[in-house]
Amino acid sequence: MSGGIFLVLIIESFSDYFMNSEIEIAKQLIFSPAGLGESDLSNVLNHLMTQRGVDNADLYFEVSRYESWSLEDSIVKDGTFGIEKGVGVRAMSGEKTGFAYSDEITLPALEQAAKTVRAISRQGQQGRLNAWVSNGAGHDLYLPIDPVSTLNEREKIRLLESVDSEARRLDTRIQQVMVSLVGTQEVMLVAASDGTLAADVRPLVRMSVSVVAEQDGRREQGSSGGGGRVAYGYFLDNDRALGFAREAVRQALLNLEAVEAPAGTMDVVLGPGWPGVLLHEAIGHGLEGDFNRKGSSAFAGRIGEKVASPLCTVVDDGTLAERRGSLRVDDEGVPTQCTTLIENGILKGYLQDKMNARLMGVAPTGNGRRESYAHLPLPRMTNTYMLPGPHTPEEIIASIDKGLYAVNFGGGQVDITSGKFVFSASEAYLIEGGKVTRPVKGATLIGNGPDVLTRVSMVGNDLELDEGVGTCGKEGQSVPVGVGQPTLRIDGLTIGGTSM
Amino acid sequence: MNESQTQYLDVIDNALTEAKKQGASAAEVAIGVETGLSVTARLGDVETLEYNHDKGLGITVFMGQQKGSSSTSDFSPSAIREAVAAACSIAKYTAEDVYSGLADKALMAWDYPDLALNYIWELDSEHALELALECEQVARQYDKRITNSEGASVASHSGVHIYGNSHGFAGGYPTTRHSISCSVIGQDGDTMQRDYWYTAARNHEALDSAKSVGEKAAQRTLARLNGRRLPTQQAPVLFAPETASGLLGHFTRAISGGSLYRKTSFLLDSLNQQLFPDWFHIEEQPHLKGALGSAPFDSEGVITQARDLVKKGVLLGYILSSYSARRLGMQTTGNAGGTHNLIASGNEMKSQAELLKMMDKGLLVTELMGQGVNHITGDYSRGAAGFWVENGEIQFPVEEITIAGNLRDMFRNIQMIGNDADRRRNIQIGSILLDNMAIAGQ
Numbered sequence: 007m008s009g010g011i012f013l014v015l016i017i018e019s020f021s022d023y024f025m026n027s028e029i030e031i032a033k034q035l036i037f038s039p040a041g042l043g044e045s046d047l048s049n050v051l052n053h054l055m056t057q058r059g060v061d062n063a064d065l066y067f068e069v070s071r072y073e074s075w076s077l078e079d080s081i082v083k084d085g086t087f088g089i090e091k092g093v094g095v096r097a098m099s100g101e102k103t104g105f106a107y108s109d110e111i112t113l114p115a116l117e118q119a120a121k122t123v124r125a126i127s128r129q130g131q132q133g134r135l136n137a138w139v140s141n142g143a144g145h146d147l148y149l150p151i152d153p154v155s156t157l158n159e160r161e162k163i164r165l166l167e168s169v170d171s172e173a174r175r176l177d178t179r180i181q182q183v184m185v186s187l188v189g190t191q192e193v194m195l196v197a198a199s200d201g202t203l204a205a206d207v208r209p210l211v212r213m214s215v216s217v218v219a220e221q222d223g224r225r226e227q228g229s230s231g232g233g234g235r236v237a238y239g240y241f242l243d244n245d246r247a248l249g250f251a252r253e254a255v256r257q258a259l260l261n262l263e264a265v266e267a268p269a270g271t272m273d274v275v276l277g278p279g280w281p282g283v284l285l286h287e288a289i290g291h292g293l294e295g296d297f298n299r300k301g302s303s304a305f306a307g308r309i310g311e312k313v314a315s316p317l318c319t320v321v322d323d324g325t326l327a328e329r330r331g332s333l334r335v336d337d338e339g340v341p342t343q344c345t346t347l348i349e350n351g352i353l354k355g356y357l358q359d360k361m362n363a364r365l366m367g368v369a370p371t372g373n374g375r376r377e378s379y380a381h382l383p384l385p386r387m388t389n390t391y392m393l394p395g396p397h398t399p400e401e402i403i404a405s406i407d408k409g410l411y412a413v414n415f416g417g418g419q420v421d422i423t424s425g426k427f428v429f430s431a432s433e434a435y436l437i438e439g440g441k442v443t444r445p446v447k448g449a450t451l452i453g454n455g456p457d458v459l460t461r462v463s464m465v466g467n468d469l470e471l472d473e474g475v476g477t478c479g480k481e482g483q484s485v486p487v488g489v490g491q492p493t494l495r496i497d498g499l500t501i502g503g504t505s506m
Numbered sequence: 507m508n509e510s511q512t513q514y515l516d517v518i519d520n521a522l523t524e525a526k527k528q529g530a531s532a533a534e535v536a537i538g539v540e541t542g543l544s545v546t547a548r549l550g551d552v553e554t555l556e557y558n559h560d561k562g563l564g565i566t567v568f569m570g571q572q573k574g575s576s577s578t579s580d581f582s583p584s585a586i587r588e589a590v591a592a593a594c595s596i597a598k599y600t601a602e603d604v605y606s607g608l609a610d611k612a613l614m615a616w617d618y619p620d621l622a623l624n625y626i627w628e629l630d631s632e633h634a635l636e637l638a639l640e641c642e643q644v645a646r647q648y649d650k651r652i653t654n655s656e657g658a659s660v661a662s663h664s665g666v667h668i669y670g671n672s673h674g675f676a677g678g679y680p681t682t683r684h685s686i687s688c689s690v691i692g693q694d695g696d697t698m699q700r701d702y703w704y705t706a707a708r709n710h711e712a713l714d715s716a717k718s719v720g721e722k723a724a725q726r727t728l729a730r731l732n733g734r735r736l737p738t739q740q741a742p743v744l745f746a747p748e749t750a751s752g753l754l755g756h757f758t759r760a761i762s763g764g765s766l767y768r769k770t771s772f773l774l775d776s777l778n779q780q781l782f783p784d785w786f787h788i789e790e791q792p793h794l795k796g797a798l799g800s801a802p803f804d805s806e807g808v809i810t811q812a813r814d815l816v817k818k819g820v821l822l823g824y825i826l827s828s829y830s831a832r833r834l835g836m837q838t839t840g841n842a843g844g845t846h847n848l849i850a851s852g853n854e855m856k857s858q859a860e861l862l863k864m865m866d867k868g869l870l871v872t873e874l875m876g877q878g879v880n881h882i883t884g885d886y887s888r889g890a891a892g893f894w895v896e897n898g899e900i901q902f903p904v905e906e907i908t909i910a911g912n913l914r915d916m917f918r919n920i921q922m923i924g925n926d927a928d929r930r931r932n933i934q935i936g937s938i939l940l941d942n943m944a945i946a947g948q
Contacts, residue, residue, distance in 0.1 A: 078768065081601035087592040088577035101548075106557040109579040119557075125631065126555050159599040182768055218769055218882065225769060227882045267887070269910060269946040270738035300548075301654050302691055304698065380560065417877045419889070423691055423700035424733075426906050428876035428889035450878035450887040450908050452946075502878065502887040502908025504944040506738060 028150050028334065032195040032205035036067045036091075040111045044138065047197040050113075050120050054097050055135050055199050059127030062098040062360070063120075064198035066337065067111060068379040072190040073154050077166040078182065080174075087154075094379040095119040098361060099127035107380045136201035144334035144341050147327050148235035150207030153189040156237035162187060165238070165247055172251040173217050179262070180255060181225070182218040187211075189238060196339040200360075204339030209235050210330065210486060212475065215250045219258035228258030229432075232473030234328045250473075257414070257433055260445050267434065267449035267503025273406050274451065274499040275437065277413030278399070279470035282489035285320055285390050286478070287418040287427040288455040289313075293347050293355075294480075295362030295373075295385040297422050304425035304456050305353065313353045314459030317395050320348040322357055324372055324388030330474040331389035331488035335372070338383055342372035347390075348459070359385045377483035384480060391490030395465025399493040402464045404440040410501055411435045411442050412451070425455040450502040458496065466493030511666055511678050514539070517581050518670040521565055524590045526672070530567035530597070532608050533590075534671035536805065537563045537581075537678075542663030545631055547638035550646075553657055555631055567593045571602040608806065609828035609838055614675040615803035615810075622795045624680040625709040627662045634660040637686060637716045644720030645690045651731065652724050654691035656700065661685050662710070675807045683798070684710040688723040694731040701726035706930050708796050726872075729893075733905035736894065736947040742868035742921075743909055743943045744861055746892070747928040749871050750935045754788070756879055756886075756913055757781075758845055758933070761821065763830020765881065772884030772914055773821075782819035782917050785853040790815050792846035799932035805843030813839070815848065850935035855925035858937045863898035864922060865939055870895055871909065884913035907947040916940055 037043065047065055054063040069091040076084050093116055094107040104126030108115040157165070166185045173183045188211065195205040212233035219226050230253035234240060241247040276284060289305075297303035305313070314320070324342025326332050333342045338360045346354045358366070359374030362385055375386035403411060411434060418429030430450045435442045471490035478487040518535045525533035539561040546554045566575040567590065574596030578589040642658035661684065668678030687704035703722035705714035745753060757773075765771035773781070782788075792810035794800050803809050806828055814822050826834070827842035862870065875889030887910040893900045924936030 081603060083600055083603045083606070084573055084575070085596035085600055086575040086577070087596060088589075090579060092579070102552055103554045104556075105554065106559075108559065109561060122557050123555070126552070159595075163599055182770070184768065220769075225882055227770060227880075267910075269908075269944045271946075271948055300656070302656055302698075302700065380558065382554070382556070419875045419877075421700065421875070423698050424730075424905060426875070426889070426891070428878070428908075430876050430878040430887070447883070447885055448878065448880055448887065449910065450876050450889055452875075452889045452906055452908050454906060500735075500906065500908060500946050500948075502889070502910050502944075502946045504887075504910045504912075506740070506944065 028207045029205040031150055031207050032193050035069050035193050036111060036195055042111070042113060046113055048135065050116050051197065051199050052135050054120050054124060055133040057124040057127055059099040060097045060124065061100065061133045062199050064096050064196055064338065065116070066094040066379050067195045068092060068192065070190060070192045071152060071154055072188070074186060074188040075162055075166060077170055077185040080170050082163045082166050090378065092379040093119070095123050096382065097123040097126050101365060102126050103382065105382050133199060135199050138203045139201040144204065144206065145325050147325060147332050147334055148209060151209050151237055152191040153209045153211045153237050154191065156239060162238065165241060169215055169247050169251045172248045173255050176252060176255045177219070177259060179219045179221050179259065180217050181220045184216045186214045194337065196337065198339065202339040204335045206334045208333070211236060211238055211240065213241055213247055213250060214475070215254045217254045217258050219262055221262050224262060226258050226261035228254040228256065228261060230254040230257070231475045234330050234474045235332060236328050260433065264445040264447045266505040267446040268410065268501055268505050269503045270506065271498050271500050273409035274496045275402055275406060275409065275411045276491070276494045276496065278466060278468045278493050279490060280472040281412060281415055282391050282472065282491035283415050283418045283429050285392055285491060286387060286487070286489050287420040287429055288453060288458050289320055289347060290322065290387045290390045291420050292422045292425065292455050293357055295356045295358040295366060298356050299362045299366050303422045308353050309355070311353050312351050313456055314348050314351040315462045316351040317465040318348055318351055318459050318462055319346070319393040320390070321346050321393065322373070322387050322390045326389050329389050329471065329488050330476065330486045331387065333388060336374045337376045338370070338374035340370045340372045340374060342388060345371045357385045357387060359383050375485050377485060381483045384483065386480065386485055387478060387487050389471065389488035389490065391469065391471060392492065394467045394469040394492040397464045397466050399466050399468055402466055402493050402495045403437060403442060405464060405495065406437045407439060409437040411437050420455060426452065427455050428452045446503065452500045452502065458499070461497045462494055463497050464495035468492045511668060514666065514668045514678065515670065515676055517563065517586065518668060518676060520583060521563065521586050521590060522670060522672055524587055525565065525567050528590055528594045529569060530594060531570055532568040532672045533565060534608060534806070535563060535565045537668045538665065540663055540665030542661060543629065543631060543634060544659060544661040545634040545638050546657045546659040547635060547642050548655055548657035550639065550643065552635050563589065565589055565593050567597050568607055569594065569597040571604055571606050572597045572600050573603065573606045574600060605829055605832040608671050608673060609808045611673040613808045613838065614673055615677055615807060616675065618677060618802035618809060619793060621793055621800045621802055623708050623800060625682050626664060627682065627684050627710040629662045641686055641688045641716035641720040644717045645688050645724040648721060648724035649728055651692045651694055651728060652690050653693040656689040656691065658688040658720065669805065669807050671807055677803055677807065679802060682708055684713060686713055686716050686719050688720050690723050690727050692727040692731050697732065699727055699730040701730055706798065708798060730891065730903045733891065733903040735906050736904055736945055738946050738948065740942040741945055742865050742939065742941055744865050744868060744870045744937055744939045746870060746872045747924065747926055747936055749874050750938045751928055751931045751933040752874060754848065754850060754933045754935055756881065757917065758825055758848065759881060761824050763824060763826040763834060766824060767830055767833040770882050772882060776821050777824065779821055780819050781821050782816055783920055784819045786816065786819045786920060786923065787814065788816040788848055788850045790845060790848055794847050797847050798930065799847035801846050804840045808838055808840045808842065810840040810846055845932065848933045850923065852923040855923055855936060858924050858926050861922055861924050861937050861939050862895055865895060866898055867896050869904065869945060870900065886911050886913050886916065907945055910944040910946065
């Protein structure tokens, strides 16, 4: 696991000082300019709840700042900065949802949005507004900083330039280096009719490095990157950014040697870390509460059934310090948690937001997430990973006579109804006679979600989480997530190469 | 221009004046505003009612050859001043780039046509809900194997796009986009399948009926039930229009300026080369009245023009912005922000049924999954679903397979193109028949 002991120590020493400062920061930033107060929120929610049939309502306020810097041709050519702010108003009546939003945080705009969404319901019982329960129960997982101001402009530019020169220094075959640095601070505050009043200040940084290598007219690309809910200094610690440059160069040079990938069904060993995208696609999405409440997931109604080999325990954990997928509270103000999805092969639970939890008669799991104030919350993953098992990576590879060893992936996709999923390897090798031999070109792997983990025959003792680069898309909404796993052996997975 | 557009022109004018005041030697500003309504019905009742109203302003400033940008959703003079200051402050730190700058003044769309892209649909939430309910009901009642639904949605959006720069150019136009979509789930035995269909147009009167969208969604779902895998093999592949347009999308990315000057394309130096068969053509038609991909000028204010992109299989032009054009020593093609209605054709175009007959035995691909395309090498490997074809007729649905090849070979080996182009898309191409590809399965 990467993550740096140094930064963990900072959190411990400052955690008391920052206790509950999130709600103060949020109020200061969001309410002060508009002259809004808690009583205004109560009034607007009250007004919503007096509509017959509205049983729940919430207001989601957000002010986000972001910047990005990009380098190519060895110079930082472009930078951009922006502020986004607004409020989303949601009224619910059973399975029905009315939603409107405004990019103005003012009382009239709030009242107008509330008036609009009331139309969702015309019958039923009148709901009621509960007293505020100020939320102090969130986790201290990251500092409430604005990463944009944690390095000055010259330092940011020097950081990007150092990645470029490191990549070019390593090998003369490197023809192009592209580096981007992105920092955001998302300040959110949610007030709901169930009494929730919670806030969070979420820093997030990410660096991406992509290089092009050329040899004898053949060109290949390599890429790397990472980040988390930290300050930009994360990239300077332990020369982490230079490490991304080295990794991208290594991959590009390796790809220059890659031969055609095999086509057909083979035994596959997946490396640790980012290959956990398998779990995200094959298992994670299919266990999101909305799909299971509606019965549209291949996993619907299967709690308590065996869906994986007994070697597999899979969790979704939003409480890991400084991780890209982590949240102090989710976007509905529910503290995040570590939810066991599969335990020793048995399906244990789903990922829930408030609405789907209520409709299914279970507790929310802190997985209600939204891209912004302008989007509705949905059950979403945080950091999804498999716990380690008994085998060393070496013995797993040695157990295969002919197969594929895939250690790096691009993205993936799943059809949650049929269960079919794909994920695309970007770095893979042939295994021949228990040994890793030649690198092969990228290829898509395809399988069936409810079935694939039943064919996990060995689980490594080398759990790793990814570097912090994942973004998950669902119904047009993007949210940052993490994945991880130990080395895994899967018997019989279809590999979409060209060599037969 | 209507009143609100004039008001936004004033905002742009303010921003440009402010940029000059703060020391920018050149600047450009774009404003986008959109309002809309979207209603989803599921299992015979309303599920969500969403109102959206988005607005944003993006500004790019140049300090000589240095560049910076910023954005804001607040159009007040103080917010604009801050946005300009943020962009200028960035431009002080970025490096001098000899290729940076606005597009040439002479290329601005000083006089541009009305492309009839704006058709307001007086649609209230109740009417939208009625249509969504009708659409979903048709789909659910189509067959008793349709057992569940993800709902039907009706959406109507209208917006305005305004652009101005320090050449003195400013232009804008309103657009609308309306759609009806439906997704249902079928079950037979233990297995479930889901599929969907949609209609979308600038003019609501050009939409397919809610009923036909519901029927099509149900038919597509039913056709997928009891899908099988295939043995690993080489076989001809017929891409249905909904997947063929994605293939051409990989082509347009490969001939786009950014991919070319960064050398991240498998089609470097391919101008005037034979990339497709000699009977294959692609035109760009930015000025089609009422089309979803039409635009009178690009995102730098450069007038768009109809052109032959590929003629007799030969690539006649790249897809360039002013920046990538200067990098390549060429002239912009008016494609900053993308392409505008690419239309593929062949000397002879047949129906999909005739193409199935020509193929005789092979795979009809109706869905592709994942991102398995390497744009620097053209290596292509994606998850696929569709139908197995023998004797020119569909035999059974197919799933959990991959298809693989290299895009350069795939383009050259197109055997025939269908007359069934998908008019809902910016890239319009009918079914295309390819000779052997690698299919991986059992």
